[in-house]
Amino acid sequence: MLEWINDFGWIIWLTVFLLLAVAEMLTLNLYFILMSVGALASLVAFLFGAPLWLQIVIFCVVALATTVLIRPLALAHLRRGPADQLSNVDRLIGHHAVVLEPVSTNSGLVKIGGDVWTARIRDGKEIPMGAEVEVAAIDGATAIISFPTVHKATGTAAIIG
Structure with a gap:
């Protein structure tokens, strides 16, 4: 099983990316899309030959970093405009x-x-x-x-x- 993961890990990371992207489309809360960026980073790490443990660490670090650093900026950008503006x-x-x-x-x-x-x-x-x-x-x-x-x-x- 571990050998299959080492050979076809790109399929797993691509699937994780797609599932997280679909979850984002259903929820629209800007969490899952940022986690999917972590899956893409892990996919790139796989393509460069990183071991599985490093791919998982990259996924966790990138997903956490984008959620902590980018999500507040994205939400602030979405909420631009006067507070009293009706929608x-x-x-x-x-x-x-x-x-x-x-x-x-x-x-x-x-x-x-x-x-x-x-x-x-x-x-x-x-x-x-x-x-x-x-x-x-x-x-x-x-x-x-x-x-x-x-x-x-x-x-x-x-x-x-």
């Missing part, structure tokens, strides 16, 4: 929506922009189909909606619901 579904809060199916505290459908969302209201009476509403919050894949109203004295909008 993803947070951008939908405050947008107008049209009710496609009556919305109650339990169920309903609304169209926000070009997308159809499940919706509900926190409390109050059912909102009929065709009503124009405003997104007050997002709870998972459900939009929490309310009626926008305009204050007569100030002319500003407020949310009821």
Whole structure:
């Protein structure tokens, strides 16, 4: 068995690299991709004739070093920009929506922009189909909606619901 590993170790390191890369694609947390760099370093060490114990040490050292040194820099780069900048579904809060199916505290459908969302209201009476509403919050894949109203004295909008 040890002889096979010495002859075909590149297959093992390539497999480890591919498995770690697939794990990274599934998790997207920047751990597995950095560990896969360690597998590539060990593959290169194998190709230069390093013994198995050295290949394992290289894998461990490179995986640990990239995780400790590169991951914080990569995460900081990904989080660049103003802290108050909204992303993803947070951008939908405050947008107008049209009710496609009556919305109650339990169920309903609304169209926000070009997308159809499940919706509900926190409390109050059912909102009929065709009503124009405003997104007050997002709870998972459900939009929490309310009626926008305009204050007569100030002319500003407020949310009821």
